[in-house]
Amino acid sequence: MKYVKLFLITILVIAFAAQCAPAAETPAAVAPTAEAPAAAAPTAEVAAPAETEPELPLFYGAYATPIEEPWDGVIHAALQQAATDGKIRYEFTDDIGYAGDMERILREIAENQKPAAILGDAFGNEEAVRRVAVDYPEIAFAFGSGLGPAEPNMAVFDNWIHEPAYLSGMIAGGVTQSGVIGVVGGYPVPEVNRIVNAFIDGAKAVNPEAKVIVTFINSWFDPAAAKEAALAQVDAGADVLFAERFGVIDAAVEKGLLAFGNMSDQNALGPETVITGPVWNMGPTVDYLIAQVNAGTFTGMDLKDFSMVGKGGSYLADFHGMDAKIPAELLAKVKETEQQIKDGLFRVDIKEEPPVSD
Amino acid sequence: MEIFIINLIGATLRVSTPILLAAIGETYAERAGILNLGIEGTMFFGAFIGFFVADKSGSLWLGFLIAVLSGVIFGLLMALLTVTLGVNQHVSGLGITMLCTGLSLFAFRLNYGGRSIPPSIESFQQLAPFKNIPWLNTLTEQYLFTYIAFLVIVPLAWWLLYRTSFGLKIRSVGENPEAADAAGVNVFAVRYAALAIGGGLMAAGGAFLSLAQLGAFTHGIIAGRGWVAIAIVIFGNWNPVRAMWGALIFGGASALQLRLQTMGLQLPIPYETFLALPYIVTIIALVLAGRNASYPAALLKPYRRE
Numbered sequence: 257m258k259y260v261k262l263f264l265i266t267i268l269v270i271a272f273a274a275q276c277a278p279a280a281e282t283p284a285a286v287a288p289t290a291e292a293p294a295a296a297a298p299t300a301e302v303a304a305p306a307e308t309e310p311e312l313p314l315f316y317g318a319y320a321t322p323i324e325e326p327w328d329g330v331i332h333a334a335l336q337q338a339a340t341d342g343k344i345r346y347e348f349t350d351d352i353g354y355a356g357d358m359e360r361i362l363r364e365i366a367e368n369q370k371p372a373a374i375l376g377d378a379f380g381n382e383e384a385v386r387r388v389a390v391d392y393p394e395i396a397f398a399f400g401s402g403l404g405p406a407e408p409n410m411a412v413f414d415n416w417i418h419e420p421a422y423l424s425g426m427i428a429g430g431v432t433q434s435g436v437i438g439v440v441g442g443y444p445v446p447e448v449n450r451i452v453n454a455f456i457d458g459a460k461a462v463n464p465e466a467k468v469i470v471t472f473i474n475s476w477f478d479p480a481a482a483k484e485a486a487l488a489q490v491d492a493g494a495d496v497l498f499a500e501r502f503g504v505i506d507a508a509v510e511k512g513l514l515a516f517g518n519m520s521d522q523n524a525l526g527p528e529t530v531i532t533g534p535v536w537n538m539g540p541t542v543d544y545l546i547a548q549v550n551a552g553t554f555t556g557m558d559l560k561d562f563s564m565v566g567k568g569g570s571y572l573a574d575f576h577g578m579d580a581k582i583p584a585e586l587l588a589k590v591k592e593t594e595q596q597i598k599d600g601l602f603r604v605d606i607k608e609e610p611p612v613s614d
Numbered sequence: 615m616e617i618f619i620i621n622l623i624g625a626t627l628r629v630s631t632p633i634l635l636a637a638i639g640e641t642y643a644e645r646a647g648i649l650n651l652g653i654e655g656t657m658f659f660g661a662f663i664g665f666f667v668a669d670k671s672g673s674l675w676l677g678f679l680i681a682v683l684s685g686v687i688f689g690l691l692m693a694l695l696t697v698t699l700g701v702n703q704h705v706s707g708l709g710i711t712m713l714c715t716g717l718s719l720f721a722f723r724l725n726y727g728g729r730s731i732p733p734s735i736e737s738f739q740q741l742a743p744f745k746n747i748p749w750l751n752t753l754t755e756q757y758l759f760t761y762i763a764f765l766v767i768v769p770l771a772w773w774l775l776y777r778t779s780f781g782l783k784i785r786s787v788g789e790n791p792e793a794a795d796a797a798g799v800n801v802f803a804v805r806y807a808a809l810a811i812g813g814g815l816m817a818a819g820g821a822f823l824s825l826a827q828l829g830a831f832t833h834g835i836i837a838g839r840g841w842v843a844i845a846i847v848i849f850g851n852w853n854p855v856r857a858m859w860g861a862l863i864f865g866g867a868s869a870l871q872l873r874l875q876t877m878g879l880q881l882p883i884p885y886e887t888f889l890a891l892p893y894i895v896t897i898i899a900l901v902l903a904g905r906n907a908s909y910p911a912a913l914l915k916p917y918r919r920e
Contacts, residue, residue: 322719322833329730336728438876444885471875474889477834479732480823481868484629488872491621502732506828510740520730613878 313372313549315339315542316365317348320358320377325476326502326519327415328377331400334538335375343546347371352381359384366392372549373398375542378412379445386410396554398545402446405556413541413559414447415519417570418454419597420534422604423590424498424516424572425458427531429466430586431514432459432496438489439470440482441500444610448500451518451534453607455498462586467614469494479503487511498533505530514581521573531581532573540569565597620752622869628827630865631760632657632819636843637850637857638771639815643689645775645852646808647788647912648696651707653816654840655714656688660817661824662718665831666725669735674825681821682814688714689813693806700916711840722831737829757826759818764858767815771854784808788910791917801917816840845896849903852910863899867892 317335319328332348339346347369352358358381365374366388378385378399389397389410401412428437437459441448452470459466469492471485482503489497490511497515499505499522508515509526517525517533541562548554563569572594579587596602636657643650650656660681668677688710695706726733740757744750775781783804786794791801819839824831842864850857871888 322723323728324723324732324833326730332728333730469876469878471872472885472889474886475834475837477832478837479828479830479832479835480632481837483828484625484869485872485875487625488621488869489876491618491625491873492876494876502830502832503828506734506830517731522731525731525734613876 312343312345313546314369315344315346315546316369316371316374317346317350318352318358318362318365318374318376319348319350320352320354320379320381321476322351323348327400330415330519330536331375331377331538334542337539338542338546343543344372354380356384359388362388363391366395371395373545373554375399375545377401378403396545396549398541398559405558407556409554410556411545411554411559412557413538413563415536415570416450416560416563417519417534417536418450418606419565419604420570420572421451421454421518422458422461423594424531424533425455425460426462426590426593427458427582427586428455428496428498428516429459429461429463430583431531431581432463432466434493434495435463435466436489436493437466437468437496437498438486438492438494439468439498439500439611440485440489440504441470441472442476443474444472446608449608449610450606452498452500452611453609454604455516456611457605457607462589468611469613470611471613473501476501479506483507517573523573523576523578527576528578530573530576531578532575534570535573536563536570537568538563540567565594566600616749617752618873620749622866622873624752624755625869625872626862626866627756627760627764628865629868630861631757631763632822632827633839633843633846633864634763634858634861635759635767635819635822636816636840637846637861638767638854639685639812639819640843640847641771641812641850641852641854641857642775642784642808642815643692643812644847644913645788645910646784646805647791647910647915647917648692648805648809649703649707649914650689650692650710650809650812650816651704651844652688652692652710652714652813653707653843654836654838655711656685656813656816657820657823657836657840658711659688659714659718660685660820661835662722662820662831664817664821665733665735665824666721668825669733674735674738678818678821678825681817681825685813685815685817685820686810687813688817689809689811690806692813693809696916697802697805697809700918703914703916719833732830732832734828734830735825738826757822759822759826768854768858775854780804780807785910787917788912791912791915792920795917795919805917816843819843842896845900848907849896849899851903851907860896860899864892864896867895 321328323329323332335346338344373396375398378401385399393409397409398411405412439452456468469489473481473485479502482501483506486497486504486507495513497504497508500518505515505525509529515529517530519536523530541559544562640653663684664677664681667680668674695701696703740755742755744754783799787801787804795801823835846860849860871891874888
C-alpha cells in the first residue's frame with residue numbers, strides 16, 4: 257500500500273516538473289539574436305528578434321476559447337494560411353479563458369516572444385488586453401472587440417458578416433413553404449444580434465409574411481441543446497433553419513429540411529441540407545495588418561471594413577449545387593443585391609439590439 | 615394542444631436518456647458508499663472515445679462498446695484511488711473529471727485539429743415501430759438506447775439492487791461496511807464492481823450524445839449533464855426507478871422551456887427565465903424530495919479493516 261502511494265506521488269511530481277519545464281526553457285530559446293538581419297526586411301521599429309528565420313515578423317495568436325470554437329477558428333485559420341504562404345511566422349496559445357489569465361499570458365508573450373503583432377479575442381477580457389497593449393507600444397495589438405480602437409497600437413475587428421446573413425435571409429424567406437423560419441443562437445450579444453437581425457431583415461424583404469422564431473441556448477458549445485432547440489422550432493412549424501451554432505444542421509438533416517450554416521462553409525455537415533450561409537474570412541484583415549506592420553505604419557484603428565463583403569472579408573458560402581433548390585427569380589435577386597453591396601449601392605442595416613421572435 | 619404534448623413527451627424521453635444512464639451509474643457508485651464526481655469527465659471521455667473509435671473503425675457498435683469499456687476503466691481508477699488508497703472522494707472524482715476532459719480534448723486535437731467544422735459520422739438511426747400512426751410515431755420514434763435505458767436498464771438496475779444478493783451486498787457496503795465485512799462480504803471487491811458498473815453507464819450516457827443524438831464530437835458536448843445527474847440521484851433517494859422520474863422531470867422542463875421560447879409569448883420576462891426553468895424545477899424537486907433523503911450511511915467514508 258505504502259509503495260503504491262509513493263509511486264503515485266512520484267508520478268505527480270514528475271508530471272508537475274514536466275508542466276514547468278517548457279516555461280523554464282523559454283528564456284533561453286528566445287535569446288535575442290543580432291538586430292542586423294531584421295533591418296534587411298522592412299520591419300522597421302517593430303522588428304521581431306527571432307531564433308530562426310529573422311526576416312519574417314512573428315504574429316502571435318492569443319485566444320480565450322479553444323481554436324475549435326468557430327469564431328477564434330477563423331482568426332487561427334487566416335494566420336495559419338499567412339504562415340503557410342511565407343508571409344509571417346505564427347505561434348499561438350488558446351483556451352486562455354475568462355478567469356483572469358489573459359493579462360499574464362499576454363505579458364509573457366510580449367516579454368519572451370517579442371512578437372510584431374498579437375491577435376486574439378478581447379471579448380470578456382477587454383480591460384486585460386488594453387492594459388497590456390498600453391505597456392508594449394512597439395507591439396501591434398489587433399483583437400476582436402465590441403469596443404473601439406485606441407492609439408497608438410490597439411486595433412479592433414469583429415465578424416461583420418451581417419451582409420451575407422442578409423442575403424441568406426432573402427433565400428430563407430423565398431424557400432420556406434410553411435412561412436416559419438427558425439434561428440438558434442448562442443447568446444444575444446451584439447455580434448450575434450447583428451447577424452440574426454440582418455438575416456430576419458433579409459427574410460422579410462423577400463417575404464413580409466414570414467414568421468421568424470429565435471431561440472437562444474446561452475452556450476457557445478452545447479450542440480445537443482442547440483439541436484433540441486431546433487427540433488422544438490420544427491415542432492412549432494419551422495421548415496427552414498439558420499444555424500448560428502453547431503447542432504442545428506443535424507436537426508434539419510434528420511427532418512429533411514433546409515438549413516443555413518454560419519461563420520464557415522458548413523455544407524459538409526449536410527450536403528443535401530445546407531444551402532449556403534454567411535462566411536467570415538479574416539484573410540483580408542491579416543493581409544492588411546502584415547502590410548502595416550512591415551511598413552511600420554500600424555496604428556490603432558477599427559478594421560471593420562476588412563471583414564465585410566466589399567473587401568472579401570465575408571461572403572456567401574458556396575452553394576455546392578444547392579442553388580438548384582432556389583427559384584431562379586429569387587437567386588437572380590440575391591445575386592443582384594450581392595453586387596449592389598459590393599458596389600456600395602446597398603447597405604445592410606446594422607442592428608445590435610436582441611432579436612425578438614414573431 | 616395534443617400534438618404539442620405528444621411532441622413534448624417525445625423530446626422529454628430523448629433529452630432524459632443520457633442523464634438517466636449517468637444517474638443510474640452514479641446511484642450504483644453512491645449506494646456502495648462512493649461519491650463519483652468523475653461522472654462529468656467519464657461521460658465526456660465516453661462521448662469522445664465512442665466517436666473516435668466509430669469514426670476510425672466505421673462501426674458505431676464497436677465505438678459504443680469501447681466507450682462503455684472506457685467508463686468501466688475510469689470507474690476502476692476511481693476505485694483504486696478511493697477504495698484501495700482511501701483518497702478523498704471529492705478530490706479523486708474531480709481529478710478524474712479533469713483527466714478525462716483533458717485527455718479527450720488533447721486526443722481530439724491530435725486527430726481532428728484545425729478544422730473549421732466539427733468532424734461528424736453517420737449516427738445511429740431512430741427506430742420508428744409505429745410509422746403508420748402519426749401521433750404514436752411522434753412518441754415512439756426514438757433511438758434504440760432510449761428504449762434500452764427506460765425499458766431495460768431501469769428495471770434491471772432496480773432488480774439487481776433490491777432483489778439479488780449482489781445488490782444486497784452493494785447496499786450493505788454503502789450502509790455499514792464493518793457489518794458487511796463481518797458477514798463475509800468482500801467490501802473492496804463489491805465497491806470496485808459497483809464503480810465499474812457505474813462508470814460504464816456514465817460513459818454510455820456520454821456516447822449516446824456523440825453516437826446517437828449528434829453523430830459528432832465537440833467541446834462542451836456534455837455541458838454539465840453529469841452534475842445534473844448527481845442532483846437527480848439525490849432526488850431519486852438512491853433508487854433507480856425514482857431517479858428515472860427525476861431525469862424525466864429535468865428532461866421535461868428542458869424540452870418545455872425550448873417550446874415556450876418558440877411560442878413568441880410577449881411576456882415581460884427575459885428569455886433567460888425559460889432557460890433557467892429546468893434548474894429551478896430541479897432545485898424545487900430536490901427541496902421537496904431531499905428533506906427525506908437518506909444518504910447511504912458510509913458515503914464518503916473509506917473503509918479500513920481494524
